[in-house]
Every structure is written in structure tokens, then in C-alpha cells.
Amino acid sequence: MAVAFEGPEKKRKVLYSMIALAAVLGGAVFATAAVTTYLRSQDPINQCITEPSSQPFQISVPITVTKDGAPFPVEQGVGMDPDCIRPVHTLEENVIHVAYGKPHEFTLGHFFYYWLGQDLLKYDATVRVNDVLHSNGDIRDIELGQGDSIRIDLTTKNQ
Numbered sequence: 001m002a003v004a005f006e007g008p009e010k011k012r013k014v015l016y017s018m019i020a021l022a023a024v025l026g027g028a029v030f031a032t033a034a035v036t037t038y039l040r041s042q043d044p045i046n047q048c049i050t051e052p053s054s055q056p057f058q059i060s061v062p063i064t065v066t067k068d069g070a071p072f073p074v075e076q077g078v079g080m081d082p083d084c085i086r087p088v089h090t091l092e093e094n095v096i097h098v099a100y101g102k103p104h105e106f107t108l109g110h111f112f113y114y115w116l117g118q119d120l121l122k123y124d125a126t127v128r129v130n131d132v133l134h135s136n137g138d139i140r141d142i143e144l145g146q147g148d149s150i151r152i153d154l155t156t157k158n159q
Contacts, residue, residue, distance in 0.1 A: 044100055045110045048084035052091065052099035059098035059106070062149045067123070068156055079114035086114055088144070098144055108150065109140025123154040 049055055065072045074096075079089030087100040088110045098106050108127070112120060127134040127142065128151040134142060142150070 044087050044104050044106070045113060047087065049087055049099055049101070050085070052085055052089070052097065055087075055099035055101055057098070057100045057103050059096075059144055059146045061096040061098075061144050061146075063094055063096050063111075064149075064151045065094075065154065066152075067154045072154070074115070078111070088114060096144060096150075106144050107140060108142040108144065109138075111144070112140060120154070122157060124157055126153040126155075127151070 063074050065074055074090060074094050076090050076093050079086035085099075087104075088096065088098050088106050091097045096111050100106075125139055127139045129142060129148055131149075131151070139152075
């Protein structure tokens with residue numbers, strides 16, 4: 001035999017329990033959003049820099065890209081907009097530039113994050129760093145280093 005919720009006292013307890021549960025869940029959502037926002041703001045890739053040429057940590061990496069065998073230029077202005085210059089950007093065509101207040105391991109994936117309009121999942125990608133084929137791990141994990149040059153060959157996947 002099931003016990004029914006009867007009487008105003010039991011209804012009030014259920015209502016208070018539901019309100020308490022909603023408050024706990026709301027607090028958890030708020031706390032998670034606050035922590036996530038803080039952690040994202042601490043990640044260099046999400047920060048804006050001023051005057052890239054005056055930052056103490058500087059890297060320039062030439063990049064050559066082909067798409068289906070044809071040259072595909074990497075445009076100037078990647079990672080830059082009127083309100084924000086990201087640490088990984090392009091000041092000139094076909095050169096990834098990194099500028100930051102201190103050394104940090106910036107990667108090709110950081111560049112891909114801001115290279116807008118490129119859905120790299122549509123392609124098979126071959127990457128060479130200093131003319132050596134990258135065959136160990138995800139290409140997004142390739143660290144950008146001064147003196148390196150990168151070549152990316154993109155081939156459209158058969159759909």
C-alpha cells in the first residue's frame with residue numbers, strides 16, 4: 001500500500017525540498033560557470049595582447065599550405081580583430097607570429113583555433129616541420145618554435 005502525500009504539512013515539506021534542490025542546482029551551475037570563465041581567462045590563447053612587437057616572448061614560423069595540390073595562402077590578420085590581438089596571429093601572409101609576455105608552449109592547434117573558416121575535418125592533412133613528416137600524434141599538438149617552418153598539405157576527403 002502506497003502512502004499518499006496528504007495534508008498541508010507534507011505538501012509544504014515537498015515544496016521546501018524542491019526549492020532547496022533548485023537553489024543547490026542553481027548555485028552549482030553558477031559556480032561552474034564562474035570557475036570555467038576564470039580558468040579560460042588564465043589560458044594565454046584566450047587573452048588579448050597589446051603591441052605584439054613589444055612583447056618579450058616572440059616567435060615567427062613560416063607556414064606553407066596547399067589544398068588539393070594548389071597553394072592556399074594563410075591570410076594576414078588571423079587571430080586579430082579591432083578589439084583584440086591574440087598571442088598567436090598572423091601579421092603578414094604565410095607567417096604565424098607568436099607574441100606573449102612570457103615563454104609558453106603555443107601549438108599549431110592554437111593557430112588552428114583562430115584560423116577562421118577552415119574546417120580541417122574535411123581534409124586529410126599531412127604536416128612537415130622543417131621538411132620532416134610529422135607522424136607521431138595529433139598535428140594540433142605540434143609546438144611552434146623559432147627557426148621552424150611548417151608545411152601543411154590538405155587533401156579533401158572523399159565524401
